[in-house]
Amino acid sequence: MSIATEPMRPPHACADREELAALAEDTIAKGSKSFAAAARLFSPEMRRSAMMLYAWCRHCDDVIDGQQLGFSRRPVAEMREPMQRLGELAIDTLRALDGDTALHPAYLSVADVAHRHGLPRALLIEHLEGYRMDVDETRYETIEETLGYCYRVAGVVGVMMAIIMGVKRESVLDRASDLGIAFQLTNIARDIVDDARAGRVYVPAEWLSEAGLEASDLANPARKGDVAKLAARLVDHAEPYYRSAFLGLSGLPARSAWAVATAHGVYRQIGLDVKAKGPQSFGTRVSTSRAAKLRHLFLGAVKVVVTRVPLPLKRPQTLWTRRRRRPADAPRSPGDRRIRP
Known part of the structure; x- marks a missing residue:
């Protein structure tokens, strides 16, 4: 992946950062309680930036899904065609990065964060590519293709969060990408049935074939045992x-590492619970209790202590890895369609 390094013009002074941060915090409180719990551990400045980045991600997700904070549906009459909505997201994001302030607060927030922390705009566009895959109702033949989707919708967010935390080492950014991918695999495992009902299938076709399933079977209660095995396989992956x-x-500052370690434990627990419940989790949304979040808050601190000494272990070469750089004139592979505002 080629990361553009062109300078970004800062948002105009009329965009009040404290107000944008307050709006972002309200968005997180309503749209992601797990992230909100972990974000409390960040330093005040890091917390503001993390929330403002999340507000943009949440806004993009809601616009594409026609939802509000991931829940209630917007009236159909109010929604444009999905591809039109995606194009407007890309256009307005780039407009905000170039200094336009006559936009939704989510765009002003991400522009502020991008300018303040030097986020390459290519990463933002890469994230929007994940939404394009949803709009196109892309189906995935292999687990590697599913992992490519996971990177775009979540791994690249991990990379951006790490950059906000001051990370510059590519090896640490790879680990941040891994966490986002793990989170998304957990989400896919938890939401197999709901996604299938919405016409979205992220389980690779190879896995479906091996399980003797069709995509339409994923929402069929009669096949919930087989679906549970697929969910367990995703959790294991x-x-x-x-x-x-x-x-x-x-590779992270201690306080930021505590927040990330807590989120690591909470999300991983969701996957383990999905696997443990087996067929009983069919069509339900597994979540962690307050007590479990507090337990992972404590365990997160332990993880930070354990990892304060840099570990020499190399990242396994078998893991799916983001492309770090690609020459600007390199040919694109067939089907590698980019969003062109």
Whole structure:
């Protein structure tokens, strides 16, 4: 992946950062309680930036899904065609990066964060590529293709969060990508049924074939035992990415590492619970209790202590790895369609 390094013009002075941060915090409180719990551990400045980046991600997700904070549906009459919505997201994001302030606060927030921390705009566009894959109702033949989707919708967010934390080492950014991929594999495992009902299938076709399933079977209660096995397989596939991300904690400042370690534990627990519940989790949304979050808050601190000494272990070469750089004139592979605002 080629990361553009062109300078970004800062948002105009009329965009009040404290107000944007307050709006972002309210968004997180309503849209992601797990992230909100972990974000409390960040330093005040890091917390503001993390929340403002998340506000943009949440806004993009809601626009594409026609939802509000991931829940209630917007009236159909109010929604444009999905591809039009995606194009507007890309256009307005780039407009905000270039200094336009007559936009939704989510765009102003991400522009502020990008300018303040030097986020390459190519990473933002890469994230929007994940939404394009949803809009196109892309189906995935192999687990490697599914992992490519996971990177775009979550791994690249991990990379951006690490950059906000001051990380510059590519090896640590790879571990941040691994954590985002692990999170997304957990989400896919938890939401197989709901996604299938919405016409989205992220389980690779190879796995479906091996299980004797069609995509339409994923929402069929009569096949919930087989669907549970697929969910367990996804949870197992996430494990090496969680392990890799754990080793990356040593490359983060201690306070940020505590927040990331807590999120690491909470999300991983969701996957383990999905696997443990088996067929009983069919069509339900597994989440962690307050007590479990507090337990992982404590365990997160332990993880930070353990990883304060840099570990010499190399990242396994078998893990899916983001492309770090690609020459600007390199040919694109067939089907590599980019968003062109």
